[in-house]
């Protein structure tokens with residue numbers, strides 16, 4: 001067994017949760033590998049990590065790994081995670097959400113968690129569709145693309161998750177494709193180590209729902225598309241909006257420091273105690 | 277003469293909504309309701325249905341939108357299941373209080389947790405007291421028929437209340453059954469264009485969703501209760517009219533082989549078909565059993581129920597939801613209190629069965645029957661038993 005496979009196996013719940021529910025070729029598995037490698041590099045112990053997920057194909061991810069895991073309700077991962085973090089700030093809290101999970105039904109929680117700057121790492125699997133329920137359009141389905149609730153193609157504009165996160169105040173925002181798994185490993189590692197609300201938008205493929213409805217080919221074809229359409233943020237800075245149309249801007253979009261919620265909260269408690 | 281065509285029950289349900297010529301639909305996908313939403317969005321997109329299909333981000337928004345469209349005078353439809361209903365429940369209560377005749381199909385699915393997508397009635401019991409008219413269908417034809425009737429009943433000026441048609445998830449929503457559709461002309465005659473009594477109209481402004489101080493709230497609630505109760509004869513009248521039109525008659529309580537029965541099984545929804553097979557089987561073996569099906573759950577049809585169970589020794593209730601730590605499953609608890617003042621009331625033996633898609637086959641009814649005899653013999657009929665638990 002090669003070393004990187006062995007490493008992943010150290011973190012899986014072998015005896016319980018396999019086979020997994022994902023379609024063969026789904027990008028969710030690549031992200032799972034990436035996440036494990038990133039956590040391994042941070043040197044954090046399994047018991048210090050809490051993975052919180054919502055509902056969707058993406059939401060199944062924590063079920064397979066040997067961390068503290070919390071599989072919650074659709075759209076609410078960040079609210080449960082906020083509770084976990086405030087109750088036990090020493091834990092490293094990571095949420096795994098889908099684009100529907102985080103941007104549609106749970107969109108409100110997302111912008112407020114970013115604004116509040118609570119120390120949570122939000123990993124969003126953006127496959128541009130509601131995968132689990134059968135390919136209905138999501139807030140990230142691009143204009144003009146087909147979904148089972150948009151059989152004559154979507155007439156809405158899509159959210160750009162990372163840009164939304166930047167605007168909402170997240171202190172660390174990065175985007176990467178599952179094609180570039182190594183770069184994704186690094187990005188996730190940085191996001192986990194960052195203090196404050198950090199967002200990793202993982203551009204991935206759902207070849208079964210989104211790909212099939214839009215005739216985008218196999219999982220491999222969609223991975224190639226990711227490869228051919230990614231532009232590092234540094235390079236993108238020198239390009240025009242026209243040139244960047246339909247491209248995936250990858251890398252770190254924002255890395256700044258702002259007061260972190262739990263620390264501020266602790267200060268308030270200290271102050272209040274002093275008054276008593 | 278209309279033909280019976282094999283189709284998925286979700287498609288039959290969507291056909292009913294299309295034929296009802298709704299004006300507005302707002303719904304959010306959730307298993308096992310998704311096929312209905314998808315079909316409807318397709319009908320709207322390709323012009324087969326001239327309606328607004330309003331995209332939403334969650335069920336809470338779906339029901340809120342429905343309240344808005346209905347208040348503006350549009351014939352409005354939505355559908356959901358389980359967690360979706362839980363999330364929209366805040367607004368579900370608003371719809372009935374504001375007398376908005378929205379029609380909802382609820383593809384029944386268990387509530388989390390543990391997370392399950394399978395069928396039982398825990399979702400509908402969550403909103404038992406929401407003030408909507410609530411009925412159950414047991415097969416595809418019934419879902420089609422009851423959905424069409426639901427619009428007519430909900431919008432009748434003697435009623436004007438929202439309506440839930442319960443359809444068991446998967447065991448109905450995803451199966452293919454022969455269904456006889458109606459043509460548009462027939463439906464249009466049966467279900468004319470919706471004429472709201474009150475609606476938001478700039479020329480005749482009204483206030484909806486007003487605040488009530490303690491001196492008014494109780495009166496409002498009494499009026500709401502009276503109105504729901506008063507819908508029953510209208511429901512029966514419209515089901516009768518539908519029967520005269522199609523030959524398919526529906527009643528609040530229906531029985532099967534109840535004549536001469538000493539024991540009646542009591543079921544709601546899709547389980548009723550299996551229960552009738554079980555009754556056939558047991559009758560052949562000489563057991564005096566029959567079946568009582570509750571079609572209309574709200575307003576609860578007391579008189580019809582009393583008539584159906586008069587002279588029977590035992591009712592075996594199949595409850596498909598739990599009232600943790602309570603007196604019994606929600607159905608049995610109601611039946612017991614409905615019978616409380618009766619001198620010679622039948623004994624009510626309650627089984628909670630078929631949770632989250634657990635199969636209840638005809639043989640299981642026989643086992644429950646035997647178990648009921650044991651429970652009666654040992655005097656242990658209070659409370660409930662959760663049937664078929666693997667020890």
Ligand SMILES: Cc1ncc(C[n+]2csc(CCOP(=O)(O)OP(=O)(O)O)c2C)c(N)n1
Pocket residue numbers: 055056057058059073074097098099100101102125127129130131132133138206304305306307335359360363
């Ligand atoms: C309150 C509620 N509404 C609807 C659903 C049904 N549902 C389950 S997953 C899902 C969408 C999943 O899409 P996304 O979040 O993009 O994740 P993916 O499956 O693509 O990973 C929906 C609508 C639900 N579980 N709960």
Ligand code: SF4
Pocket residue numbers: 021022023025026027028057058127131132205206207208209210
């Ligand atoms: S439906 Fe799409 S997102 Fe879900 S497991 Fe399959 S490929 Fe992945």
